[in-house]
Amino acid sequence: MDPTASAATAPTTGGGKRPGYLYHMVAAYLSSHPDQVFTVGEITKALSVPSTGAVFEALKKMAKAGYATHQTNPHRFQVTQAGIDAAGTMPPPAPHTPRQGRGTSRRQPVTRPNGDLYFPRKLAGATDVDVLRRLRDKRIPVLLYGPPGTGKTALVEAAFPDLLTVAGTGDTVVEDFLGNFIPLPDGGFEFIYGPLVAAMREGRALLVDDATLIAPKVLAVLYPAMDGRRVISIPGYRNERVEATEGFYVIAGHNPGVHGAILTEALASRFDVHIEVTTDWDLARHLGVPRPAVEAAITLNTDLAAGRVGWAPQLRELLGFTRVTKTLGSAAAVSNLVGRAPIDDREQVLAALKAQFGAEITPLTLGKQR
The missing domain is CATH 1.10.10.10 (Winged helix-like DNA-binding domain superfamily/Winged helix DNA-binding domain)
Structure with a gap:
């Protein structure tokens, strides 16, 4: 069966x-x-x-x-x-994000949906989590930008427990926002509403991750939902009209410099607040990343900002480095980090790691049979 x-x-x-x-x-x-x-x-x-x-x-x-x-x-x-x-029964609806007022900024970790902890950072006299919640209260859309791996998605998940997500790629289509038909066992079809429709009707936050990888004509589906109308229609399903309820909110992520990521004026102008997200080096140390790895990453990120390299390890790579160190040892972790760097930047990454670890380093490679 x-x-x-x-x-x-x-x-x-x-x-x-x-x-x-x-x-x-x-x-x-x-x-x-x-x-x-x-x-x-x-x-x-x-x-x-x-x-x-x-x-x-x-x-x-x-x-x-x-x-x-x-x-x-x-x-x-x-x-x-x-x-x-x-037995397949639906869980209770996710609670709405508690509204936070001024003076309620918190520094304690916030648990993300996958169980990981997010450690709030300072922003505009409060914490990033509380600032995003206040901006949501005022319906002020935010664009988070910065290199991949700096914690943009983690921040949004921590700020909004009721979050829905559209993961942007070059292949994202309008149906990924609005919904599509799925086949039924009896041979018929049923229309399943997409994340944008669900967020509007349920008053939830919607993250458009890697938004600048999505074709502009596809992203245009968001604009009437974000402006004063807060209304969209679903052309593929009886031109159904969808109105946003209280709590609906759009936030987007952008990775500058990533191949194919284009921040158009039409998209940028829809977001009143642009927040740069960089790696928190103190947090990296607090989470147990070895000091030499942090120092090498700081050096490489300085080179990245100056245009001397096209890649530098961020918090995601540093946490991965720490896990590999605990599993395979420091030498293998350093070699693996070199191998994660793009070929064009590998020489500079190698030099920065050698300056901190002082050992002969090569990318992690299979050797001869024992």
């Missing part, structure tokens, strides 16, 4: 719609493979649905409820016993 077939028995509402149909499919598929860990793409392919983004949101909803584990780099999910016991 098809493990997803039971989802077809979910309660229906007026018009024959099945609320959470895709969620039931995803939950049933994971529950039928309790010992396996899946990527988002593997589940999307197994279920023969067109929207990876919609599957990702269902999986994150399961993880947030404790129904699945969530690993990152890449995103991978596995059902928990609680998820099996839930």
Whole structure:
């Protein structure tokens, strides 16, 4: 029997719609493979649905409820016993972000949906988390920019527990925002609303990650939702009208210098606040990154700002360095960090690491058989 077939028995509402149909499919598929860990793409392919983004949101909803584990780099999910016991039932709606007023800035860590801690940083006389929440209260959209790996996504996840996400690529299409039809076991089709529609109707925050990798004509779907109208239509589904409810908010991420990332004037002008996000070196030390690695990264980031190199390790790479050090030792971690650098920048990265670690370093490479 098809493990997803039971989802077809979910309660229906007026018009024959099945609320959470895709969620039931995803939950049933994971529950039928309790010992396996899946990527988002593997589940999307197994279920023969067109929207990876919609599957990702269902999986994150399961993880947030404790129904699945969530690993990152890449995103991978596995059902928990609680998820099996839930038998595909929807978790309760995510609570809205508590509204924060001035003078309530907090320095304690904030837990992200994947369980990792985010350590707030100073911004505009408060913390970055509280500033983003205040800007959301006033409907002031924000563009976060900086090199990949500096913590832009982590900051947004910490600030907004009710977050939905569209992961931008050159292949992102309008349907990834608005939704698409998926096949049903009985041979019919059902329209599954996309993250933009869900965020507008449920009053949730929407992160457009790597927004500047998305084609401008696709991004244009956001503009009427962000301006004074706060209304969109869905051309592929009866031209349905969608109005934003209180709490709806759009925030975007931009990685300058990344191939294909283009910040157009039309996009930049939609965001009233632009915030640069850089690596917090003190935080890196606090999280246990070895001092020589931090110093080498600072040197390389100075060269990056001056245009002498095109790549420098950020917090993501430094945390990866620390994990590899604990697993394989310092020498292997240093060699691996050299290998992660683009070929054009490898010589400068090698020199910076040699200056701090003082050892002969080569990229991590397989040797001869023992």
